[in-house]
């Protein structure tokens with residue numbers, strides 16, 4: 249129940265906390281505008297503080313703002329951006345000129361920005377946003393858009409979600425868990441609209457997902473880097489134990505490459521290597537200087553009159569059709585032919601220190617403090633808890649049924665290809681090629697699972713990107729135009 253004081257406060261701020269069902273008043277829109285970095289100004293109608301549940305527990309977060317640009321109609325797709333970061337609460341904001349929300353308005357899309365509770369939200373003494381609260385709020389927001397679809401411009405059958413990091417995880421969850429029955433009683437208890445909550449497309453930048461397997465994946469990838477080898481004997485022991493669990497998990501996923509080859513612990517690193525080479529080659533073709541110092545090998549051996557012309561036949565070095573050579577930069581040849589993975593991983597960890605051992609379920613293991621994820625799975629008393637078998641065993645505790653349930657409800661991997669879920673048909677997934685907030689196997693397995701489920705997936709380990717999102721917006725909005733036929 250909402251505390252009276254919060255209700256009064258919210259009411260005094262012009263909000264309409266629902267007291268008798270969900271409300272949307274089409275005449276309540278306010279005119280506004282946003283100026284983009286390009287100098288273009290977009291005029292819009294703003295509908296703000298749209299509470300998306302009837303039993304509001306936390307009035308700071310459980311509402312959404314919607315912005316309708318001039319010219320939008322009932323058939324305009326809706327771009328839904330979550331600003332969740334760090335699994336923390338996220339208050340609904342106005343659109344930002346410099347990110348995908350401003351760009352979406354400039355492209356004529358309706359923009360929805362829902363708030364959501366998170367691991368740090370609190371009303372009085374009650375922590376309101378522990379798992380799975382954030383995804384419940386976001387699903388309730390989607391249901392609200394469907395509930396008032398006819399009254400509001402924009403097409404709730406074409407919602408495109410977007411988020412970064414923990415927000416990328418939320419976007420992935422919105423995309424993967426559509427209409428899954430286990431969320432239903434929880435949404436009912438909040439007073440969410442009785443509507444479907446599947447979406448049309450999901451854009452996930454560096455999603456921090458599969459939290460219960462993220463530690464094993466992290467150590468499997470990084471255990472032999474200089475950074476991990478410089479750790480204590482105890483740290484190396486834990487790293488090796490976690491790493492050794494990853495191949496069995498991977499095998500259980502039954503993933504395969506596009507050509508049908510099963511992916512196992514024996515060939516998964518080579519698969520990641522192929523993806524990194526493809527990413528670097530794409531960047532190289534666009535003019536980026538890819539350095540051999542990072543571990544890349546090039547086709548620099550081609551010589552003589554019958555060698556394929558390098559650089560598309562354009563003059564290379566002195567004398568024309570020769571391999572490009574740069575002193576110092578180490579850029580050679582037109583094609584990348586191989587990558588020394590140990591060298592590349594050492595490069596990645598040199599750009600930003602690795603997280604500790606373990607990185608995600610760290611509480612009480614090797615004396616480490618609770619991580620944000622340990623807090624996320626805690627309860628309304630503000631506790632933080634172990635959420636993996638490994639962490640629980642190290643602490644001599646058992647995972648309760650509730651923790652196990654919440655871990656599942658927060659993991660989009662589980663719902664991809666699940667017959668009881670309606671997965672979004674379109675996916676755009678990006679993870680930076682030097683992002684170490686979670687390890688490459690996590691987004692790679694996720695994207696592969698989406699592909700194996702027959703969904704439309706645009707996946708890239710984006711070249712030279714650290715942990716970040718809403719980049720390459722020309723490309724993002726070309727993709728959106730293509731999937732929406734605009």
Ligand code: DHB
Nearest residue numbers: 333334335413414456685
């Ligand atoms: C985020 C980053 C992390 O490294 C993590 O473990 C969880 C969330 C984030 O930026 O949202």
